[in-house]
Amino acid sequence: MGCGGFTCYKNALCALNVVYMLVGLLLIGVAAWGKGFGIVSSIHIIGGVIAIGVFLLFIAVIGLIGAVSHHQVMLFIYMVxxxxxxxxxLVVSCSCLAINKTQLGQFFNATWTRMSNETRMDLENSLNCCGLLNTTESSAQFTLDYSLCKAECIKQKCQTCGVKMLKHADEALKILGGVGLFFSFTEILGVWLAFRYRNQKDPRANPSAFL
Incomplete structure (x- = not known):
């Protein structure tokens, strides 16, 4: 049967969900690796990445089972x-592409004040920096962070984490937004494939069976 038929849609949908499964497993693996090597010890960050990986894996399994069995209900849930x-x-990706450095600075400031000391020290060790930004408004917080900092650069004069983060965050957000935007359209492809596949007649089924 040529492409565009039952088998073609089935194989394409299965292949797409296998990719989603691999991405989900990769996210879980990266989170476990980061925790195991002590790169990030915050349970909130690790738990968030693992939750996204498990959710993507769960959706991919639903789509894969629905595709293999041509299960109408599972395919409908998968589409929704x-x-x-x-x-x-799409909203998150567009936000990443639209944000500027001023907004990033405000976001870092708000996020930094809500972080636990453990998470701050993890970040300082990873980036080899101390404190966020040494400004008039945050001088007291900066002094406290610097006194608790255990990064290697503490032997000399550490650069602030805010300067390092702002230097690369804009570029990283553009890449993240672009990748997220591209990946989001693969989800529309998945919806389209599932919709077309649901309306295909299984050639092995009883010709009088209800579609």
Missing amino acids: VLILVFIFQ
């Missing part, structure tokens, strides 16, 4: 969830 994920991911 993918549409919701697409909308959320």
Whole structure:
């Protein structure tokens, strides 16, 4: 049967969900690796990455089972969830592409004050810096962070984490937004494949069976 038929849609949908499964497993593996090597010890960050990986893995399994068995209900649930994920991911990706350095600085400031000392020290050790930004408004917080800092650069004069983060965050957000935007359109492809596949007649089924 040529491409565009039952088998073609089935194989394409299965292949797409295998990719989603690999991405989900990769996220879980990276989070476990980061925890195991002590790169990030915050349970909130690790838990968040693992939750995203497990969710993606769960959706991919639903899609894969639905594709293999041509299960109408599972394929419908798969389509609805993918549409919701697409909308959320599209908004997040566009926000990443639109944000500027001034907004990034305000975001870092707000986030830094909510972090635990453990998370701050993890970040300082990873980036080899101390404190966020040494400004008039945050001088007291900066002095406290510097006194608790255990980064290697503490033997000399450490650069602030805010300067290092702002230097690369803009570029990283553009890349993240672009990748997220591209990946979001694969979800629309998944919805389209699932929709077309649901309306295909299984050639092995009873010709009089209800579609």
